Amino acid sequence: MTIYSWVTLTGYLLASLCLLLLVRNHLRFNNTKSQTLNKLEASEQGFKERENNLVKAEARVNEALKLTKVGIWEWDIAKDIWFATPSYFTMLGYAPVEGSADRKTELDKIHPEDREHVTSTIKGILNSKKAPNYYKYQARIRHYDGDYRWISVRCIVTEFDKDDRPARMLGVRIDIDEIQKAHDQVEWLAHHDSLTKLPNKESLNKIFQRVIEADIKLALLFVDLDNFKTINNNLGHATGDQLLLAVADRMRALVDQSGYVARQGGDEFIIILYADSEKQLTEKTAEIKSALSERYHLDQHQFFITPSIGVSLYPKDGKDFDTLYKQADTAMYHAKHAGKNKYAFFTEAMQANTTRALTLSNALHDALEQQEFTLHYQPQIALDSGKVVGAEALIRWHSKTLGAVSPGEFIPIAEESGQILAIGEWVLRETVRQLQQWRSEGFAPIRVAVNLSYAQFQGNDLPTLISGILEEYNVPADYLELELTEHIATNNPEHTIEILKAFQQLGIQTSIDDFGTGYSSLSYLQRFPVYKLKIDQSFVRNMTTNTNDHIIVGTIIVLAQQLGMKTIAEGVETKVQLDLLKSIGCDDIQGYYISRPIPADEFKDRYLQSDRNIII
Structure with a gap:
């Protein structure tokens, strides 16, 4: 509304x-x-x-x-x-x-x-x-x-x-002052990284569209910090955040008036540089690599951390932001695989060497027929009662030829190849079938959430497909929840509203996943017939040590309350995070602190054959 x-x-x-x-x-x-x-x-x-x-x-x-x-x-x-x-x-x-x-x-x-x-x-x-x-x-x-x-x-x-x-x-x-301030905070969040205050990828894309001209030459640099995860794991996220802030400050000083810097997320940054000549660009890239590799002094610690940098050129390598981004990403992985602390310019040969992606794409064609997919379920807990009130269905792939393949690796390939439609339909059908099986065994099934892909959501026949599956297995619609990411929801808002209303008429509730990582106009958000916002784990992870993330999580909760929506935080890994979320009014949580995603039989034994109360 x-x-x-x-x-x-x-x-x-x-x-x-x-x-x-x-x-x-x-x-x-x-x-x-x-x-x-x-x-x-x-x-x-x-x-x-x-x-x-x-x-x-x-x-x-x-x-x-x-x-x-x-x-x-x-x-x-x-x-x-x-x-x-x-x-x-x-x-x-x-x-x-x-x-x-x-x-x-x-x-x-x-x-x-x-x-x-x-x-x-x-x-x-x-x-x-x-x-x-x-x-x-x-x-x-x-x-x-x-x-x-x-x-x-x-x-x-x-x-x-x-x-x-x-x-x-x-x-x-x-x-409406409080609502507007919450909106302003979310709008800022949509365009900036909360830790470094740098623009995010979406914002940099807008900058790119603004500065390109027919005769201009630009370079897109994808910067990844080598072995940053080791620092996070050994010294903690708070120290890791301090290091990211120091890296961001150096990048600002290095780029200054010659371009723009953004944080992609984690230890990844993107830079757009004006590139009048390849010689000048090479010198600037080498300067950035050298400067980022110098010693960092943080409290009592001293660090050396190196970058791997991939470079793509406009208009030589591509004329749109997404193409240049992917090519710079490919070049960055080439630099990393070549020994790290290097930079590499994109070439067509790099594109031809993506053997792993091609192999996975071919294997995906047979995965459904070979029955290589399974679903795991991660419980969702209500903070006010400690009861299991839902679960998220998550796909797992164990290839007979490649072994276990992570969703983070095969889902982007499935989306790019178009195979995500068949896989997505299988996930929906298997989820509903499992709900029907639990009902037939005498259990009162809880609501299970399924993620929708971008490709699935673009078609107008999705509500009809889901309605048919529910009717086939005789499962009530209110046992199924559909999740769509913020990016999917806002890509074509009018289409989103039309599809969500169709879901609503079927009795299916929907939620916005990864909220806070994309761009949500408040005017559209209030028109979306959704009942829940899922707070992205990137904010939950650091909210106990990072004031900005704490404020952002609190702002999202206030915004949801003002709009009459519920909130669920994902990626909860510690009791401290749980207690803080509970104190600021979050409704539900999921994460490793409660349980990893587990197979259906184990989920039934642990959560359906008990009173489903969790000690939190």
């Missing part, structure tokens, strides 16, 4: 209360008491009793409006009489105005940067005839203490004059 939808709903809920206020003001400003008495044929005593009751009702309404931070106003345009409920003023710290108030005074409180938008919006409705008969906007309005707060306003024309011009308006405004 969008903020404007919320305003509309609030307006409807308060409509009857508004009528009380309007009647009160009608009596106050139009002096029609004697006419009303005649029409109603009531005694003066009865009228006074009704008026007293109306005054009391108005007082109760005003108290309710104060609590909800909702203000209601009415404007008689022809007579230029404007008045508002006390809550209209008190929500921003001002004393209520009895009777008619000064519109100009209220307009002067609008932030200078927003004032033109507001006044033009109002003028637009005043200068129009019957259609449209409403307007809406968000603006910053000055609080009594001098600060500005975000306010949402929605107005409807209630009367027109003989020329079909607006003659009277009724409006509602709501204090």
Whole structure:
């Protein structure tokens, strides 16, 4: 539900209360008491009793409006009489105005940067005839203490004059400052790395699109720190984060005005450099490698860490960001495999040597027929009760020729080759079949979540496919949960809304996975019929030692609460993380602290044949 939808709903809920206020003001400003008495044929005593009751009702309404931070106003345009409920003023710290108030005074409180938008919006409705008969906007309005707060306003024309011009308006405004600040935090998160404050990959892509020109030459550098995991494992993530900050600072200084730096995630960085000549680019790349390899002094520790760097060139190697990124990534792995602490420029020969990827792609064609896939299930725990309330189905592949292959390796290949559609359908079918088996064995199955791939979500027949599978196994729709990543959800928002509504009609609940790692416009997020946000493990992992990650996790939880959604944190590995998540209002968790993903039979024995309570 969008903020404007919320305003509309609030307006409807308060409509009857508004009528009380309007009647009160009608009596106050139009002096029609004697006419009303005649029409109603009531005694003066009865009228006074009704008026007293109306005054009391108005007082109760005003108290309710104060609590909800909702203000209601009415404007008689022809007579230029404007008045508002006390809550209209008190929500921003001002004393209520009895009777008619000064519109100009209220307009002067609008932030200078927003004032033109507001006044033009109002003028637009005043200068129009019957259609449209409403307007809406968000603006910053000055609080009594001098600060500005975000306010949402929605107005409807209630009367027109003989020329079909607006003659009277009724409006509602709501204090949305906390929601807007949460939105701003998520918007910042969508474009920046929380640790280093560098732009992220998505943001760098936007920069790339902005700076490319027909005759410009650019280089994309993919930088990976060699053996960084060893430092994290031996000295802890806090020390690892300090080192990443130091590396980021060096990169900023090295690149300066010659390009842009972004953090891809983990120990990976991306640099875009202006490359007027290959000689100049080679010298700059060598300088970056050398500088990043110099000694780091962090507290009582001294470190030497080296980078492996892959380089691709625009427009020689590609004309779009994703192609250059993949080619630089390929070149980086070539440099790493060549001994690390090196840089390599992308060549077609590197592309031809991706034997492993080709081998996996060929093996995937036979994996379904050979029944090489299985599903493991990771329990999801409610923090308020300690009960197992759900599980996530995760695919595992044990190839008869290649052995165990991690999902992180074969799923991208399956997506690229198109085989993910068949694999995704198998996962859905096997999950529902397993739910049906547990039911037939007398267990009350819990809800099981299945991840949807980008390719699956692009088709319009997905709801029909899932509906058919549920009907085939006679499994209720509310036992199945569908997860889609933030990237999938926001790639084509209107298509997303259409598919999610189809799921909703089937009775299937959906959630947003890896929330915080992509870009979510609040306007779309509120329109998505999803019930849960899954907080990405990259924030959970460091939230006990990194203040920024702690704030981000808390912000996502507040945002979800404001939108009426639940939250689940993934990648919970310690009791400290669990306790902190519980203290800031997270609903559910999953992670190795509770259990690794386990086969179906083991999951049944451990969680379905007991009361499913977990000691947390």
